[in-house]
Structure formats: structure tokens, C-alpha cells
Amino acid sequence: MNKTVVVAGHKTLISTDLPFLTPFKKGKVREVYEIGEHLLIIATDRISAFDVVMDTPIPKKGVYLTAQSSYWFKELEKAGYPTHFVTDDFDEIVKITGITELNSVKDDLDGRVMLGKKAAALPIEAICRFRIFGSALSALKNSTWIWEPITLEGELEPGVKIVNGPAFTPTDKSETDEKITFEQMTELVGNDKNLALQVKELSVGIFQFANKKAIAELGFEIADGKVEYGILNDELILIDETFTSDSTRFMPDKSKEVFRQWLISNGLKGKAATIPDDVAMEVSKLYREQCQSMGITLK
Ligand SMILES: Nc1ncnc2c1ncn2[C@@H]1O[C@H](COP(=O)(O)OP(=O)(O)OP(=O)(O)O)[C@@H](O)[C@H]1O
Ligand SMILES: [Mg+2]
Numbered sequence: 001m002n003k004t005v006v007v008a009g010h011k012t013l014i015s016t017d018l019p020f021l022t023p024f025k026k027g028k029v030r031e032v033y034e035i036g037e038h039l040l041i042i043a044t045d046r047i048s049a050f051d052v053v054m055d056t057p058i059p060k061k062g063v064y065l066t067a068q069s070s071y072w073f074k075e076l077e078k079a080g081y082p083t084h085f086v087t088d089d090f091d092e093i094v095k096i097t098g099i100t101e102l103n104s105v106k107d108d109l110d111g112r113v114m115l116g117k118k119a120a121a122l123p124i125e126a127i128c129r130f131r132i133f134g135s136a137l138s139a140l141k142n143s144t145w146i147w148e149p150i151t152l153e154g155e156l157e158p159g160v161k162i163v164n165g166p167a168f169t170p171t172d173k174s175e176t177d178e179k180i181t182f183e184q185m186t187e188l189v190g191n192d193k194n195l196a197l198q199v200k201e202l203s204v205g206i207f208q209f210a211n212k213k214a215i216a217e218l219g220f221e222i223a224d225g226k227v228e229y230g231i232l233n234d235e236l237i238l239i240d241e242t243f244t245s246d247s248t249r250f251m252p253d254k255s256k257e258v259f260r261q262w263l264i265s266n267g268l269k270g271k272a273a274t275i276p277d278d279v280a281m282e283v284s285k286l287y288r289e290q291c292q293s294m295g296i297t298l299k
Contacts, residue, residue, distance in 0.1 A: 119230025
């Protein structure tokens with residue numbers, strides 16, 4: 001049985017239980033099942049911050065995340081970037097996979113599922129930054145910036161723009177997401193310098209593409225964010241989620257960053273917090289508004 005709970009009067013999805021499928025990975029937010037060459041990626045309503053999953057889920061968060069991610073995957077595919085994306089249409093997923101049992105849980109899952117091509121995930125997070133925030137600000141302040149030198153458009157303060165951004169600032173995929181140099185990243189991707197360069201160049205290209213579109217057509221900016229890659233048939237492809245409120249910092253900010261700040265100002269950083277109804281709804285609204293700024297029509 002899938003696990004749900006009512007938050008502020010809304011049914012929210014905590015976790016899934018699909019005995020007719022093979023589990024592939026249970027992440028902090030998403031639950032992934034393996035169907036042959038495909039992965040069924042389900043975004044629950046869980047929210048994690050500072051690597052801890054909160055006690056309270058956020059109404060419809062999984063639906064908003066899936067919609068945001070699917071939007072970018074479709075745009076990136078159209079622009080010729082290779083991605084894992086197959087479809088986010090529930091009926092099409094049933095048709096492609098032939099798993100008719102899914103129809104019995106359509107109510108819980110519709111809008112939260114994406115079918116992706118299964119790849120061998122690289123153990124790194126490809127972070128790109130157009131502006132300096134968060135850990136990048138600390139790194140510059142403490143002289144622990146380990147990536148290519150950058151020039152700032154102004155004083156070192158939160159939000160300052162990087163001249164000729166985005167800067168490529170990868171981390172590993174350990175529990176604590178340690179920042180790694182380009183050389184360390186090269187080691188992590190199998191000592192393959194060509195592959196490492198490809199990861200960097202593709203990331204910069206993808207971020208430039210998305211930010212240009214966001215500024216010109218959607219009325220927001222991407223300040224920083226992360227994408228992930230996998231290898232499929234010897235090809236580097238974009239996997240996981242892309243430019244969502246969980247993975248990206250937008251300006252104006254309609255991302256998880258706003259929730260992180262709430263945790264910090266309430267002394268809850270690093271705790272599995274119980275979120276009051278009004279805060280849960282505020283976060284849900286932010287994620288929905290990000291969908292709206294992307295012109296997404298929600299069912
Ligand atoms: N096409 C794909 N092929 C292989 N693995 C994938 C693919 N798409 C996504 N994944 C993996 O599925 C998982 C998605 O789950 P999720 O992001 O919730 O977990 P997490 O990374 O452990 O946690 P968090 O993102 O909260 O730090 C990730 O480990 C991601 O690397
Ligand atoms: Mg993840």
C-alpha cells in the first residue's frame with residue numbers, strides 16, 4: 001500500500017509500495033523502479049533539506065517537481081541535448097511498459113511519474129553557477145574555491161554575478177556532497193579526461209540554454225543548480241531531474257532555498273522538522289508558482 005497522509009487538508013504521498021515492480025532505488029525524495037531498460041521515477045511529496053528528510057511532506061510537491069522537470073527535458077530534447085526522458089504521460093507509460101497493474105494506483109501516481117532510460121549514473125553532481133550564493137560564497141570568503149578562477153561583476157556578496165558564467169563547480173554524490181576539483185571529478189568518472197571535459201562542456205551548454213530561455217521567455221533567472229549524468233550505450237546523457245525547485249535556485253526564488261532559510265531561522269537546520277500547515281502550504285505554493293512562471297498547465 002502506498003503511504004499517504006493529510007497535510008493542511010490535502011492528501012500527500014509519503015512513499016510508494018508497488019509489489020508488481022522491481023525496486024531500483026529509494027532516494028530522499030524520489031522512488032525509482034526498474035522496468036527492463038526503463039526506470040519509473042516517482043516523485044513523492046517528501047522534502048529534504050541539508051540531507052535530512054522532513055517529518056511532514058508538502059502537498060502536491062511531487063506533481064510540481066515532475067511537471068518542472070518534464071518541461072525542461074522536453075525543451076532540452078527539442079534543442080538536441082541527449083536526455084533519459086521518455087514520457088511523463090501516465091497512460092503512455094502503461095502502454096510502453098505493458099504494466100497494466102499501474103492503472104490500479106493511477107490516482108496516487110498520475111502527474112508524479114516519469115519514465116526514463118536506465119543509465120549508469122556518474123557519481124558526481126554537475127553544479128553550475130551564474131551567481132554566487134551559499135557554499136560558493138563561503139568558499140570565496142575562506143579562499144577554498146577549488147575551481148577555475150572567476151571574475152565577479154561587483155563586490156563579494158550574495159547574488160553577485162560571475163562574469164562569463166556559468167562557473168562549473170562539481171561535487172561528489174556522497175552523503176555530504178563534498179566539493180571536488182576537476183581532477184578529482186576526472187578520477188570519479190573512471191579517469192576519463194575526455195568524459196570529464198564532456199560533462200563540463202555539456203553542463204555549461206545546458207545551463208546557458210536554460211537560463212537564456214528563462215530570462216527571455218519566462219521572466220526568471222537561474223542563479224545556480226545541479227544536473228546529473230549517466231552513460232547509456234557509450235553516450236553521455238542527462239538523467240535524474242532538471243531545473244526544478246528542488247535542484248535549482250531561481251531569481252525570483254521559488255525554490256527549496258526559501259524553505260532552507262525557514263529551517264535556519266527557526267533553529268531547525270539538519271533536523272527532521274515537523275512543518276506547520278501554513279509553512280507547508282507556503283512551500284507548496286512556491287513550487288506551484290514556479291510551474292506557473294514556466295507556463296505549465298497543471299491538471
Ligand atoms: N536515468 C537514470 N538512470 C540511473 N539512475 C537514475 C536515472 N535517473 C535518476 N537516477 C537516480 O535515481 C535517484 C533519484 O532519487 P533522489 O534524487 O530522490 O535520491 P538521492 O539523490 O538519494 O537524494 P537527494 O537527491 O535528495 O540527495 C538518484 O540516485 C539518481 O541518480
Ligand atoms: Mg537526487
